[in-house]
Amino acid sequence: MLDLTTDVVSLTTALVDIESVSRNEKQLADVVFAALQDVSHLTVTRYGNTVVARTHLGRAERVVVAGHLDTVPYADNLPAKLEGTRLYGLGACDMKGGVAVALRLAASVAEPVRDVTYVFYDCEEIEAERNGLGQLARKSPEVLAGDFAVLMEPTSAQVEGGCQGTLRVDVLVSGKRSHSARSWMGVNAIHGAGAVLARLAEYEPRQVPIDGLVYREGLNAVGISGGVAGNVIPDECRVTLNYRFAPDLSEEQAFAHVREVFHDYEVALLDSAPAAMPGLSHPAAAAFVEAVEAEPRPKFGWTDVARFTELRVPAVNYGPGDPMLAHTKDEFVEVEELRQCEARMRRWL
């Protein structure tokens, strides 16, 4: 059993020590569900290994506080270990610290000024279709309804607004195959890809201000492949690009931009995910930013805040832990950040 009345550092330690690598969240979801069921001011519902707890105070606003229960694979980094000011262990940073803060608030803030929906979900670290928040958004979007959402991903206790969108395309360069001993009979597609790479090297990514945040884009090759055999002039070379785009573009607009940059090549879309607007102009968001005393920054990586944007819920990332430590063997969270996040969010609610 989890003790939600203990301090946030002990609670984080307890959460880390219940291993919950993606697809193995059942035990952790069980104890989270049981602990929240004991809290009289909450209504608790379970969807698979996703647990949702809600207050019902009839407030004018409702906010969502969400965090994922799963972690990346074990890397000889359990059990949790407190060393000086740092708590080490699998998921300490990404994101059991944030989950501990949310559980503490859920259990102890009985009369928040805004109604709150707490969401603890599974399968964030693996393929998108398994994502518990995504499944909830598709099957029961009303559960996620609200005026504003906080996703407790590690941000070093800074407010990171919205997130960039991302899309991947293949740019195909064609040539004409020939024997490499008679290379002048062919057209070398790999040599041809040099012009694609030069265009990427010269490309100047946009820096887009939105709600006072500057989103810095990027258009990059993340893969290249070409070649038939060691004695053949290749007739095809494939450059895989990743475009990280600011929230002023839809996925369709972003793809159109990449096609325009490479208008003289065949461009095939591989996958894409939408950007998320920071939504900092909403009153609940402004109150949040003021309460947590953080200067908002743009979020560059794609996160689940985009799922809230698709449901028209403005959302930010805010949580304890340095995002650069996420997915590292030696991830840790500063205990001071845990306490600070809890105190400031408590003030907001």
Place this chain on the structure above:
Amino acid sequence: MLDLTTDVVSLTTALVDIESVSRNEKQLADVVFAALQDVSHLTVTRYGNTVVARTHLGRAERVVVAGHLDTVPYADNLPAKLEGTRLYGLGACDMKGGVAVALRLAASVAEPVRDVTYVFYDCEEIEAERNGLGQLARKSPEVLAGDFAVLMEPTSAQVEGGCQGTLRVDVLVSGKRSHSARSWMGVNAIHGAGAVLARLAEYEPRQVPIDGLVYREGLNAVGISGGVAGNVIPDECRVTLNYRFAPDLSEEQAFAHVREVFHDYEVALLDSAPAAMPGLSHPAAAAFVEAVEAEPRPKFGWTDVARFTELRVPAVNYGPGDPMLAHTKDEFVEVEELRQCEARMRRWL
């Protein structure tokens, strides 16, 4: 049993109809060995599936006439089929037509003006270490001794002198890994490879005259690979180059040249094979060129003539069949070329 007294077209047909895809040459080697053993003016020796037949007339010069018995894999192109002026079938072009010409000469030219060593060998179409001529060169080089050699690869009955050398290297481009959402934190190695490709596109290959032949070189990318994951700025890109070099360069000199062109990159040698000098200044070679009434041309692809060069035996390619048809499903040989090659080589011997 093979009938070596039949005409060269019938003999080629019989050879094609004995399937001898690489590693399956035993049956063909058996019948070739048996047929040559019946020829009283020849001494016949067998080395695995390689058959060697020699005249011993005490002539001032000895020449080597060689051809491989194997073919590339079956492609629904057996049995042999005569259509108009063309004989179709697996190996008709590469190179059972040439083998038939050599067998006809071996059986019927009892008193050549030069002593002749006929070599029929296995495993030319697969990995180099299996090559029957190469094995003979390593284990019993004295068997291949001579003043001049003719390799009966398809050349459309033209004399193709020597051959280019070939080497492969990897050019490595380094960068610095980062998350693609923060691409400005990294250095994209694939973008960096653009400069390698631009240098290749601008490279002006040499055209080198030797013995009146012009060897046209080539320096080409034959492969490229790079990329860590769809969301990572890659820290390495590998460009595989193939340099086809003229016979005035040794393998070492050729490698030094490539290192010089890419002096500012890490260059790793993958493999190499030496070029072969045409050797057309040798009297036996001059007599051959005159007898076959062909204007010598340079050979661009690497062939087993280079094995003779390593044994200090000048060598040329000469045989029936269009080299562009080699390894194609619909390969054929013009019957007129079969007859012409036989008649002209008979005149030479």
